Amino acid sequence: MLRLALYQPDIPQNTGTLLRMAACLGVAVEIIEPAGFDVSDRHLRRSGLDYLDHVPVTRHRSWDAFAAWRQAQGLRLVLATTRGALPYTEFRYRDGDCLLMGRESAGVPDAVHAAADARVVVPIRADLRSLNIAVCAAMVVGEALRQTEGFPGGF
Numbered sequence: 001m002l003r004l005a006l007y008q009p010d011i012p013q014n015t016g017t018l019l020r021m022a023a024c025l026g027v028a029v030e031i032i033e034p035a036g037f038d039v040s041d042r043h044l045r046r047s048g049l050d051y052l053d054h055v056p057v058t059r060h061r062s063w064d065a066f067a068a069w070r071q072a073q074g075l076r077l078v079l080a081t082t083r084g085a086l087p088y089t090e091f092r093y094r095d096g097d098c099l100l101m102g103r104e105s106a107g108v109p110d111a112v113h114a115a116a117d118a119r120v121v122v123p124i125r126a127d128l129r130s131l132n133i134a135v136c137a138a139m140v141v142g143e144a145l146r147q148t149e150g151f152p153g154g155f
Contacts, residue, residue, distance in 0.1 A: 002144055003028045003075065003098040004137060005066070007112060010036035010104040017134040018101075023055035026152050027141055030098065031059045032066045036105075063112060070098060076117045080140050081107060082130055084121030091120045093144035104133050 004027050009015045015031070022029045031039055039059060060066035070077060075098045080088065100116065102108040113119070122136050130136075145151050 001026065001028055001096065002093075002141065002148070002150060003030055003096075004141060005030040005032060005077075005098050005100040007032045007063070007100060007108050008035055008103050009039075009133075011133075012037045014104060014132070014134045015039075018137055019055055019057065020051040021134070021138055021141065023051040024152075025141060025145060026150070027145075028056040028058070030066060031057060032063055033059060033061050036103075067115060077115065078118045078120060078140075078144075079108065079113065079116035080122065080136055081113065081116075081119050082121060083107075083113065084119035086118070086120050087123050088120040088140050089143055091118060093147045095148045095150060097144060099137070099140055099144060101133050101137050 004018065004022055006015060006018065006029065009031065015035075019029060021027075033039065060069060075096060076094065077098050077100055078091065078093070079100045079102070081102065100108070100112075102112075120140065122131060122139055124131060
């Protein structure tokens with residue numbers, strides 16, 4: 001199963017959108033705290049609607065706790081970043097990859113960037129700064145599922 005990791009998410013509506021996408025596509029979600037909002041089940045339910053019951057969500061109290069968990073699981077970490085050199089469509093994903101999205105406001109710090117096993121970029125026009133995190137995640141997750149033949153229903 002693919003995993004979508006959210007590094008200290010800032011915006012609850014984006015997190016809700018990502019939880020809904022993950023539920024629909026059969027992707028587990030890892031939330032790396034602290035977040036910029038209350039990530040209690042009550043608040044996630046408000047933004048994730050009734051889809052929260054259909055997605056495995058694990059909350060990690062810090063980057064260090066997530067990193068230790070990931071290491072113990074033996075998961076490859078693929079960071080989507082504007083500083084990535086390889087377009088996300090050219091990377092070879094594997095079932096079980098953990099796809100990491102940074103904060104909406106600041107991405108990830110250098111130490112997190114360096115900890116990634118791979119760094120991919122969604123190419124955009126040079127005169128614009130970035131895509132919405134939910135749009136970027138949907139593109140990367142979709143490509144990873146396509147490559148690993150992981151779409152629900154065998155599509």
